[in-house]
Amino acid sequence: xxxxxxxxxxxxxxxxxxxxxxxxxxxxxxxxxxxxxxxxxxxxxxxxxxxxxxxxxxxxxxxxxxxxxxxxxxxxxxxxxxxxxxxxxxxxxxxxxxxxxxxxxxxxxxxxxxxxxxxxxxxxxxxxxxxxxxxxxxxxxxxxxxxxxxxxxxxxxxxxxxxxxxxxxxxxxxxxxxxxxxxxxxxxxxxxxxxxxxxxxxxxxxxxxxxxxxxxxxxxxxxxxxxxxxxxxxxxxxxxxxxxxxxxxxxxxxxxxxxxxxxxxxxxxxxxxxxxxxxxxxxxxxxxxxxxxxxxxxxxxxxxxxxxxxxxxxx
Amino acid sequence: xxxxxxxxxxxxxxxxxxxxxxxxxxxxxxxxxxxxxxxxxxxxxxxxxxxxxxxxxxxxxxxxxxxxxxxxxxxxxxxxxxxxxxxxxxxxxxxxxxxxxxxxxxxxxxxxxxxxxxxxxxxxxxxxxxxxxxxxxxxxxxxxxxxxxxxxxxxxxxxxxxxxxxxxxxxxxxxxxxxxxxxxxxxxxxxxxxxxxxxxxxxxxxxxxxxxxxxxxxxxxxxxxxxxxxxxxxxxxxxxxxxxxxxxxxxxxxxxxxxxxxxxxxxxxxxxxxxxxxxxxxxxxxxxxxxxxxxxxxxxxxxxxxxxxxxxxxxxxxxxxxxxxxxx
Numbered sequence: 001x002x003x004x005x006x007x008x009x010x011x012x013x014x015x016x017x018x019x020x021x022x023x024x025x026x027x028x029x030x031x032x033x034x035x036x037x038x039x040x041x042x043x044x045x046x047x048x049x050x051x052x053x054x055x056x057x058x059x060x061x062x063x064x065x066x067x068x069x070x071x072x073x074x075x076x077x078x079x080x081x082x083x084x085x086x087x088x089x090x091x092x093x094x095x096x097x098x099x100x101x102x103x104x105x106x107x108x109x110x111x112x113x114x115x116x117x118x119x120x121x122x123x124x125x126x127x128x129x130x131x132x133x134x135x136x137x138x139x140x141x142x143x144x145x146x147x148x149x150x151x152x153x154x155x156x157x158x159x160x161x162x163x164x165x166x167x168x169x170x171x172x173x174x175x176x177x178x179x180x181x182x183x184x185x186x187x188x189x190x191x192x193x194x195x196x197x198x199x200x201x202x203x204x205x206x207x208x209x210x211x212x213x214x215x216x217x218x219x220x221x222x223x224x225x226x227x228x229x230x231x232x233x234x235x236x237x238x239x240x241x242x243x244x245x246x247x248x249x250x251x252x253x254x255x256x257x258x259x260x261x262x263x264x265x266x267x268x269x270x271x272x273x274x275x276x277x278x279x280x281x282x283x284x285x286x287x288x289x290x291x292x293x294x295x296x297x298x299x300x301x302x303x304x305x306x307x308x309x310x311x312x313x314x315x
Numbered sequence: 316x317x318x319x320x321x322x323x324x325x326x327x328x329x330x331x332x333x334x335x336x337x338x339x340x341x342x343x344x345x346x347x348x349x350x351x352x353x354x355x356x357x358x359x360x361x362x363x364x365x366x367x368x369x370x371x372x373x374x375x376x377x378x379x380x381x382x383x384x385x386x387x388x389x390x391x392x393x394x395x396x397x398x399x400x401x402x403x404x405x406x407x408x409x410x411x412x413x414x415x416x417x418x419x420x421x422x423x424x425x426x427x428x429x430x431x432x433x434x435x436x437x438x439x440x441x442x443x444x445x446x447x448x449x450x451x452x453x454x455x456x457x458x459x460x461x462x463x464x465x466x467x468x469x470x471x472x473x474x475x476x477x478x479x480x481x482x483x484x485x486x487x488x489x490x491x492x493x494x495x496x497x498x499x500x501x502x503x504x505x506x507x508x509x510x511x512x513x514x515x516x517x518x519x520x521x522x523x524x525x526x527x528x529x530x531x532x533x534x535x536x537x538x539x540x541x542x543x544x545x546x547x548x549x550x551x552x553x554x555x556x557x558x559x560x561x562x563x564x565x566x567x568x569x570x571x572x573x574x575x576x577x578x579x580x581x582x583x584x585x586x587x588x589x590x591x592x593x594x595x596x597x598x599x600x601x602x603x604x605x606x607x608x609x610x611x612x613x614x615x616x617x618x619x620x621x622x623x624x625x626x627x628x629x630x631x632x633x634x635x636x637x638x639x640x641x642x643x
Contacts, residue, residue: 033326033505063417101443101469101470101494101495102469103473105440105444105469105470105471105494106440106444108494109437109440109441109444110446111437111440112433112434112437113440113446113447116433116434116612118428118434118437118438118441118446118447118603118605119441119446119447119450120449121604121605121606121608121615122441122603122604122605123447123451124606125592125597125604125605125606126604128595128597129591130592130606131590132590134333134591135606136606136607136608136611136615138611138612138613139431139611139612139613140612140613140614141411141429141433141435141436141612141613141615142433143429143430143432155375157353161493162490162493162494164493165489165490165492165493166490167434180457180563192493193552224520263458264458264459264462265458266453266458266460269608271454271456272546277446277450278450278454279449279450279453279464280449280452280455280458280463280464280591281463282444282445282449282464282466282467285444285463285464285466285467286444286466286467286468286469287467287468287469288468288469289469290466292445
């Protein structure tokens, strides 16, 4: 695919960049000012590769007349204007499945970290504050906690399977109940009812118009002073200012957050809190998974160029 | 006389029960002789206990540095027929001496196992996925300045070698299998009921594991069993998790292996000389350090109260102990 002009929106991964450079005609969007770049190269770009935070929005798509395919280095494609792509006949691919395990592992790891205060203990020890044996405060057991999952898709199911090994009852909410598929999980028709019956609430659904701020003030207050929110979805799933206030007042017990409304900016108030665990969008952040994601992006581009069926099409 | 005497509460020797609700629950049921509030030196306290009109037949002791139940101790309180240890370890009780004298011993059984297993899994995820290190990065405001955090490594497919497949090891393996880990183990003998791959020595286990977990008791055989040779066998991509006892690992060798990059990381809840933690570890991003807190949740504390009282009640009413260690 040496003649395929690929616009890489951000240096998402060194291996991917190297392969795109080797196998295609690579343009790096961040190397020159946007307008200058578009004037010089817009007509040569047939493919765009972005990620969770950098996508092909309407303005960019309009500026690229030769665009045929958007291959996102992510599973969430809320930053790609899908309607515009459909309109223009532009294909869109993402990277499902290969990152499911990593995101689910992190979700459960964050829940244990929040409830058992592991990063907090680590800070305590590193600060030289451990002065005597038996110097600990009691945390609360993770095993057996009721886990409520918003969205029982690939990631949600993977979270469910993991927490079942800790004897956690699994509750879920999504558009439809699937009782025959998940006889052991309890369905709730609204997120508030899910929160009311759960100790740990995990966001694992895609971000779209109907799921924006799905974790509202009411949901968080219902989850309550002992409840823990885990967000491995997208920042906008949660009403972030309401969450910060609820955590500060104790109306929400704790949170483990991998995503934020305005990455890489994290609300200042969270940085001083002890009842939260904050990580910088590392859900799929392992060597193994990022390579698999890169190979999937490359595989989709190659299939497109060879007019074969795309590996993981969204549009 | 119309009033009835209150029941005479059996005398109970107590060492190091700090938690208020637990203390109160025991005082409701027993005539408690509490060493730490007596203010007396040990031999004076024991002599006074032995001279009590109803000398103590039972003792409740926490582990570690609370008290050593050895021959001298047992000689000083000949009325003692039952020792209950609230800690997980029994290294402070001379089981041989107790057996010789027919003193029964019980421990806290499995009250801590779930929480220790959960904490160990949490630490393992933290080390492989760099959770605590990434947290520091975020809290220092480095995300907007330095961009993406360095990558961690996937749990799925990792071979986790567990030293000691007792309660804690078994609970850990069930949890880790759900993350796609492959379980290997070493223990004194292979376990018939288990399909995990067995290794006769800790060295062999380490050579075929990506993560080495110390989940066994401390004994003469296990002291420093994780030594330089084992760490070399684990190798430069290997990580160590210790939720057993500090002295099971040669700590100085562990620190130098980490400092020299001969192993990839560690999650440690216990240390050789608590509360001292080798200062070299404080600057390392590939280690997670907790202050011997893996066992301690509100739930395990409540379970411990129930187990202690349950065993004491069984002893005082002549019924079989709930979680006996001796007689075997």
